[in-house]
Amino acid sequence: MKHASAVFLTGLAIAVISVAVPRASAQGDSAEHTKKGIEFAKEKKYDQAAEEFGAAMKADPNDPKHYLNRGRAYRAAGKFDLAEKDFTKLIELDAKSSNGYSERGKTKVSQKKYDDAIADLSKAVEIEDNDIDSYRFRAFAYLSKNDFEKAVADYSEVLGEKKNDPQALERRAFCYSSLKQWDKAIEDLDDYIKAQPKDAEAYRRRGYAHSQSGDYTKALADYKKVLELKPGDQDAQNAVKAVEQRAGGAAKPAASPAAGGASPAASPK
Numbered sequence: 001m002k003h004a005s006a007v008f009l010t011g012l013a014i015a016v017i018s019v020a021v022p023r024a025s026a027q028g029d030s031a032e033h034t035k036k037g038i039e040f041a042k043e044k045k046y047d048q049a050a051e052e053f054g055a056a057m058k059a060d061p062n063d064p065k066h067y068l069n070r071g072r073a074y075r076a077a078g079k080f081d082l083a084e085k086d087f088t089k090l091i092e093l094d095a096k097s098s099n100g101y102s103e104r105g106k107t108k109v110s111q112k113k114y115d116d117a118i119a120d121l122s123k124a125v126e127i128e129d130n131d132i133d134s135y136r137f138r139a140f141a142y143l144s145k146n147d148f149e150k151a152v153a154d155y156s157e158v159l160g161e162k163k164n165d166p167q168a169l170e171r172r173a174f175c176y177s178s179l180k181q182w183d184k185a186i187e188d189l190d191d192y193i194k195a196q197p198k199d200a201e202a203y204r205r206r207g208y209a210h211s212q213s214g215d216y217t218k219a220l221a222d223y224k225k226v227l228e229l230k231p232g233d234q235d236a237q238n239a240v241k242a243v244e245q246r247a248g249g250a251a252k253p254a255a256s257p258a259a260g261g262a263s264p265a266a267s268p269k
Helices: 030-042 046-059 065-076 080-093 098-110 114-127 132-144 148-161 166-178 182-195 200-213 216-229 234-247
Strands: 003-010 013-020
Touching: 030 046, 030 065, 046 065, 065 080, 065 098, 080 098, 098 114, 098 132, 114 132, 132 148, 132 166, 148 166, 166 182, 166 200, 182 200, 200 216, 200 234, 216 234
Parallel strands: none
Antiparallel strands: 003 013
16 A cells, blocks of 8 residues: 655644545546545645635445545644544544544544544554554643543553654653652653753753752753753752752752643644
8 A cells, every 4th residue: 555645733743644545446536536635735826726626536435445534634724523523434444444533533632632532542442552652642641630540551652663752751750740759751852852852941951850869960960951051040040059059958948840831732743
């Protein structure tokens, strides 16, 4: 089976739209409409792509991949309700494929329907255990529900396949910090920073984890690195002062340094 792909931006999340080419035995000119849909998707013209995939569907109504293609185009265009309907139809036509559950689950993540998303994505990984994308999106759904232990388990599945995946490392580190497992958070942030050495927020988060674990020397070095990357950052300046006073055993130390950012808010890539 051949695939074509185009990168697209949906809100704060960057994702990839993969398009399936229909069966060689498709009726009429469905293959030609699919080809046009792929070209529109590459150009990020998702409404036109959806129209072409719909035309391919009319020419060959029994091929479930047309619903997969159009659903992805709808989701890329931010038309989540229409995308969900297409993925539901895909499930009806091909219940043994993980694609319908996975894509519908991802769509529900975009809609912040996290419980429904988890149900669909769980079905997807039940059918296809190595569906790393489904683990990634389910992890984000768990994270969004503050179910950090389950999020850690899913991000660990992602990292089992992609050892140095920056997004999974950053978000698992956040979960570990939320669970106050500072050593594990620091380990993930160490690996993340190797891949993203210019990310000031990663140093801020690691500095906070070091300060909570009592390693003020490393915490101070991280907060100073934040100031190197973001000169004049008030939170980092306050954190440096707080850590210096703690390290010096001041009777009345400054307030604890800031935790270094809220939960990663963007949907998965």
